[in-house]
Amino acid sequence: MRIWQFWWRSLVVSTQYNPPQFIELVMFFLAMILLLAWVITDVWAYLALGLSYIVGFSISILVRESLVPSTQIRLTQVNAVLLLIVSFYAFVELFRYL
Numbered sequence: 001m002r003i004w005q006f007w008w009r010s011l012v013v014s015t016q017y018n019p020p021q022f023i024e025l026v027m028f029f030l031a032m033i034l035l036l037a038w039v040i041t042d043v044w045a046y047l048a049l050g051l052s053y054i055v056g057f058s059i060s061i062l063v064r065e066s067l068v069p070s071t072q073i074r075l076t077q078v079n080a081v082l083l084l085i086v087s088f089y090a091f092v093e094l095f096r097y098l
Contacts, residue, residue: 020064027057047094054087 015022034050037043061080070076 020060024057024060024064027053027060031057044094044098047090051087051090051094054083058083058087 031050031053034046034053038046038050058080061076065077065080
């Protein structure tokens with residue numbers, strides 16, 4: 001029971017300390033779950049929704065970094081831009097396929 005309390009308290013503290021980053025983390029995990037569901041079931045709706053989450057959290061990261069720069073600004077921005085490029089390419093391929 002103490003382990004669950006520790007994780008719960010850590011989660012509460014992290015949401016209070018940096019809420020935008022917590023929302024980005026939730027969006028990232030939802031995107032990974034949806035992309036995994038797409039790989040397993042081959043339903044295109046999972047792919048589209050997962051890519052939408054990727055675009056959302058990538059743009060959120062870029063906006064957050066432009067407002068309040070962090071110490072890892074270059075690496076974070078490069079990763080966000082790469083994810084945007086890959087997701088937009090996947091959207092184009094998805095619509096070409098349909």
